[in-house]
Amino acid sequence: MKYIILFIALMSHTSTFALENLTGQGTRLVRAYTNQMEKLLGVKCVKFDGNYAGEIRMMGMCYRLQRHVNLEQARALYAYMTQEFLDLANNDKKARIALHNYPATINNLNLRITFCDAKDMPLHSPCIAAISVENEITKYYVVEKDLDFTLYFQEPYSETVSLAKSKSREN
Secondary structure, eight states, X not given: OOEEEEEEEESSSOOOOOGGGOOHHHHHHHHHHHHHHHHHHOOEEEEEEEEEXXXXXXXXXXXXXXXXXXXXXXXXXXXXXXXXXXXXXXXXXXXXXXXXXXXXXXXXXXXXXXXXXXXSOBOOTTSOOEEEEETTEEEEEEEOSTTOEEEEEEEEHHHHHHHHHHHHHHO
C-alpha cells in the first residue's frame, strides 16, 4: 500500500499560493530538498506549493512513502526531515538571504506530517497518523475512527531530536 506524508513547513503565517507563486530561491530550495529526501529516504514528492514574495515565508510538501511507521520510526523520520530542511535552508547562501527569518529554527516552523493511505486518508491506530510541533512540543496523533485525530503522545521537540539521534547511534 502506498502512503502519503504531508509535510508542511511554514516560515511564517501566510496563505498558501499555487506552485507558480513559489519562485526563485524558494523553488530551488524545495527542489534540492525533495531530491535529497527521495535519494536518502525513498520518498516521492507528490506535490508542493508555497509563498515566495521577496522572502521565503511558507512551503508545503507532500511525499509518498510505502510503509507503516510506529512512534519511534515517526520520531526519527520527523526529526531527520526537519533538521535536514533547516540545515539546507540555513546553509544555502543563496536561499539564506531570501529567508524571512534567519537562521530558521523550529520556532520559525509550523511542521506537520500526516501519514495517509493510497486514498489520502489518514492511517488508523495503531499507526501514527500525524505529527506536529506546537510551542516546541512534538505531538503525535492517531486516528481511531471517523477521521478524528486524537493526541497519542507528546514530548518537547528537543527530546524528539535527542531521542532520534540516540536511537540512530544505537543502530
